[in-house]
Amino acid sequence: QVAFYVAPLIKPDSIPDKIAILYPGINAVALGWLNFIRLEDDSAAGYLLIDYPGRGLSQGLMNPEENYKNTEGALKALADYFQVEKAEAELCLMGHSFGTGAALQFAAMQKVSRIVLVAPFDTLRNAVAHRSRILAVLMPAQIDNIELVNSILASDEKPKIAIVHGSLDTSLPPEMGRKLKDEAPEFIQYFEIPQGDHSSILTTHRDL
Numbered sequence: 001q002v003a004f005y006v007a008p009l010i011k012p013d014s015i016p017d018k019i020a021i022l023y024p025g026i027n028a029v030a031l032g033w034l035n036f037i038r039l040e041d042d043s044a045a046g047y048l049l050i051d052y053p054g055r056g057l058s059q060g061l062m063n064p065e066e067n068y069k070n071t072e073g074a075l076k077a078l079a080d081y082f083q084v085e086k087a088e089a090e091l092c093l094m095g096h097s098f099g100t101g102a103a104l105q106f107a108a109m110q111k112v113s114r115i116v117l118v119a120p121f122d123t124l125r126n127a128v129a130h131r132s133r134i135l136a137v138l139m140p141a142q143i144d145n146i147e148l149v150n151s152i153l154a155s156d157e158k159p160k161i162a163i164v165h166g167s168l169d170t171s172l173p174p175e176m177g178r179k180l181k182d183e184a185p186e187f188i189q190y191f192e193i194p195q196g197d198h199s200s201i202l203t204t205h206r207d208l
Contacts, residue, residue: 002057003050003074004030005081009043015082016046018090021071021106023099024049025119025199029056036202046089048074050102064124064143067102068109094118096202097172098127104148107159114160115152119169119198122146122176130172146183153184162189164205166196 008016022033030049037047050070053060058070079087092114095103100120107115121127124143152159165177174192181190193201 006047018045020092021048023095023102025097068105071106101143122179169198171198
């Protein structure tokens, strides 16, 4: 499996104090995030870009229920590269579309400080059904972002969660993002972008 690390501007030769882990959509690849990253925003933060099995340079077949393993392996490889036992850093996650499920899977298993979900789905089955109800019935794997959010927020140390959704998103309609927010509105910030679609909000509202 292959992941990519973008070192911070400050002390690039050691594990940074903060690592932002970025998860792309199902038809995107990790290196697509390079146009999004601005190192000057936080010169002490490094970025870990995740590809899924069968995407980018990663071999194998994607298993949505085990996407968290890619992150575990990438963090271990990063620690090995810097010759430390563990990558001790504040972890912040950002997922887009399908990548919101991978981000939440990992956050349900390891402490993170912040999660940003861009154009998320509520359940993977509902997301697939939005395109094909037959495929949704036949699909063997399932990711339930509602269940994952509730699991994460049941922790004593709750991460900050923000959801960004475009009002004109036809791939994963904003109702899905609202449904996630409604699970815990006191803990989840929700931003619905007028005239925003599924992908453009990544660049047009980069500074949100």
